[in-house]
Amino acid sequence: MVTRRNLLTYTSFSLALAAIGITPEAFAAQKLKFASAEPFTYGGLIQQAKTLAKSAYIPPHAVDAKALANINYDVYRKIIYKPDYAIFSQGKARFPVTFFSVSSLHNTTVKMSVVDNQSAREIVQDISYFSFPDNKNGVLPDIKGDVFTGFRVLDNQQALKNNSEKDWVSFIGASYFRAVGEQGQFGLSARGIAINTVLGDTPEEFPNFTHFWFETPANDSNQLTVYALLDGPSICGAYRFVLQRTKGVVMDVDCSLFLRRDVGRFGIAPQTSMYWFSKTAKGSASDWRPEVHDSDGLALWTGSGEHVWRPLNNPMQVRVSALADNNPRGFGLMQKDRDFNSYLGSVSYEKRPDLWVEPKGHWGEGAVQLVEIPTDDEIYDNIVAMWVPKKPATAGSEHQFSYRMHWLADQPYPSPLARCGATRLGRGGNPGAYPPSGVRKFMVEFSGAVLDNLPSNARPEAVLTASRGTLEGIKVEKSPGGNGFWRVFFDLHVEGKEPVELRLYLKESSKTLSETWLYQYLPFESSPRPMQGI
Structure with a gap:
């Protein structure tokens, strides 16, 4: 019934x-x-x-x-x-x-x-x-x-x-997830949390x-x-x-976290990607393709409003960089180069999505930490980017975070200033001359409407600093190739093996023209091989 x-x-x-x-x-x-x-x-x-x-x-x-x-x-x-x-x-x-x-x-x-x-x-x-x-x-x-x-x-x-x-x-897998960008291609991954990533003898969880x-x-x-x-x-x-x-994928994330025990490196909104080599630095005969990577740099929009671009490295040993900030506006691993001819492969690296994390509310003091791990193949994810709060993550503590993740082909809030393009390294000194010991030449590209609209007689100035070593031959010029780029050349003279932190942006008079380029130069790992006589 x-x-x-x-x-x-x-x-x-x-x-x-x-x-x-x-x-x-x-x-x-x-x-x-x-x-x-x-x-x-x-x-x-x-x-x-x-x-x-x-x-x-x-x-x-x-x-x-x-x-x-x-x-x-x-x-x-x-x-x-x-x-x-x-x-x-x-x-x-x-x-x-x-x-x-x-x-x-x-x-x-x-x-x-x-x-x-x-x-x-x-x-x-x-x-x-x-x-x-x-x-x-x-x-x-x-x-x-x-x-x-x-x-x-x-x-x-x-x-x-x-x-x-x-x-x-x-x-x-664990707390991993990923989404396609607006070009319909998977690439880098995200995680719910990162616990003790490459923290000395402490195993990652x-x-x-x-x-x-x-x-x-x-x-x-x-x-x-x-x-x-x-x-x-x-x-x-x-x-x-x-x-x-959307045209890509947008995820709004809320999380409440409760710690059972102390955590040494507490990674919030972590991203995991792959960077083997690019036009910046490529080992001899490593692969026939010009570039192989899911991401080629880390972008950061700081709490003070500065837009930062940090090209990635494939180091010979694990490197961790901490970009300190207070209430960041956003960060993410980006694939800036969208030209098929830069890759020439069949797996669509030029279509891999960017992933931009947009914090909601006040995240306070901490750092966007970038982990770069050596790799000799494209099958390994060797790049991690995450927010690490300054406040210690101790047993019994509670943490709440909210953020939006944008899986797109570019940052959702790009800088109105000129943006960094390619970074290239080569032999220091003058062409045709035997390269001096400990000298490396850099070329950094910038492009954008703010540079396109400069008066014909304008001469942008490079504001360049290095954590150690000597900078010489600084030159700013408009690219002769008709591509609208401006480029900065300089030589870095440095001794020893310790990393060098480089910082560069363009200005005219007191007006800032570009986002800030950061680069970690590894002298021992990046130095050119000695010339061989014939």
Whole structure:
């Protein structure tokens, strides 16, 4: 007998299923399974993280590596999450969500829930949600229990039907996530948090997002709200991500963080990228391509309003640079060079997105820290940029941060001043002469409307300083190539192996014309090889 109460319950549940893109018929056929409903709010998630931080850390569930031995990278790429099991795939909800399977690459599982009207239902995971085209016997791996390791948000329902890779956001591995820029290409990654990154003998910690909650979007919504619980030996936290598909991707992030123990380097809004070599410095015969990198520099808009550009290095040993600031307006790893001819490869480095972090509220004193790690291949991420607060991160402390992440092809708030272009290094001294010992020549380009509109008789002045060494031969000229660039030449005479911090900008009279170029020159690593006689 169907009572009125049962009918209302069924009707309510049917509406909830429809809202998340699952028909009652599909549910009745046991396509996607859900656990019982439980109350959910972001405030409740924050309290859960706070409570959890007071207890001992318990590592997340991981599938036995032996069961995943045959799911290598090549097999993993061919695994398909069945379209019938996607959420938000029906009706007017704009972006279908699918999930990543466990593999030999990723065996730590993540719980997933769907939220509707402050009620959450956890998805009961099953390996049968995936198809394995390379499975010789057509039998799925014998894995019971949770099998999701992350999720992806697809561009549209057509991408879901075609099993294409038209996703614009993906979260997988520890607290890593990434998004496409406005040119539709993935590149660098972000993380929820960075704990003790390259901090002497202290091992780096990689907390995990252990549970995601997907809020059912309104029919006319162009955004998706995702909540996440972060857990690690030193930290527990609650996150809210509001994902928007614009010309690129915009993410609004709120996080509440609770420390179990002291943290030496507390990295907020960390970014991870790859820089092997560029036109600035390239090792002899390292690769046939002119440049290989996901990002070529760090941009910073300081609390005082200064725009800074710092080209990246691939050093011979780990280097950490700290750019001190108070209430920064923004920072990020950028891919400035958008010319295919600079790369000549087939993996679209010229389309890799920039990632700009825009703090909300007052972040106080601290530093944008840049970590540069040696690499000899493009398969390794070797660059990290993050905000590190000046205030120590101690056990029992609580921290709240809000920020907006812009995944674009340029900074969302570019400087109105002339901007830095290429940085090039070469032999010091005069052309044709044997290079003096310890001398390096630099050429830095600047361009922008503020320079284009200078009077014909104007002569910009280079304001240049070095932390050590002697600067000579400083010259500012308009590029003879007709490209509108101005360029600054100078020689640096320096002895010893310690880094040299260089700082440069253009001015006319008392008027600043350009953003500030910063560069860390590594004499021992960057010096040209001695000339060989014939």
